[in-house]
Amino acid sequence: MRELFLLAPEADEAGWQERALCAQTDPEAFFPEKGGSTREAKKVCLTCEVRTECLESALENDERFGIWGGLSERERRKLKKRVV
Numbered sequence: 001m002r003e004l005f006l007l008a009p010e011a012d013e014a015g016w017q018e019r020a021l022c023a024q025t026d027p028e029a030f031f032p033e034k035g036g037s038t039r040e041a042k043k044v045c046l047t048c049e050v051r052t053e054c055l056e057s058a059l060e061n062d063e064r065f066g067i068w069g070g071l072s073e074r075e076r077r078k079l080k081k082r083v084v
Contacts, residue, residue: 016053021045031066038072045070 017023021044022030029041045051045067055069059080064073071079 016050016057020050020054021048022054029067038067041067042070 022041025044029044032038032041045054048054048070051069053069055071055076057063058068058071058076063076066073068076
């Protein structure tokens with residue numbers, strides 16, 4: 001007899017993080033010091049297959065620091081204002 005396991009929503013949501021390209025690169029690039037360049041992190045995000053999930057997670061969790069889904073905190077704040 002085969003058993004069917006259903007994943008909890010949280011388990012499915014966490015799966016995108018394991019596929020994220022940033023998990024395979026230098027994490028410091030995604031959390032630059034104030035005034036530091038975000039260029040390298042954003043380049044990685046451009047080719048990442050889970051970019052959308054990453055951005056959605058950052059917006060839902062109100063991430064205040066770092067590059068998420070290819071956007072800086074300031075860019076995410078502007079995006080939220082446009083949506084509201």
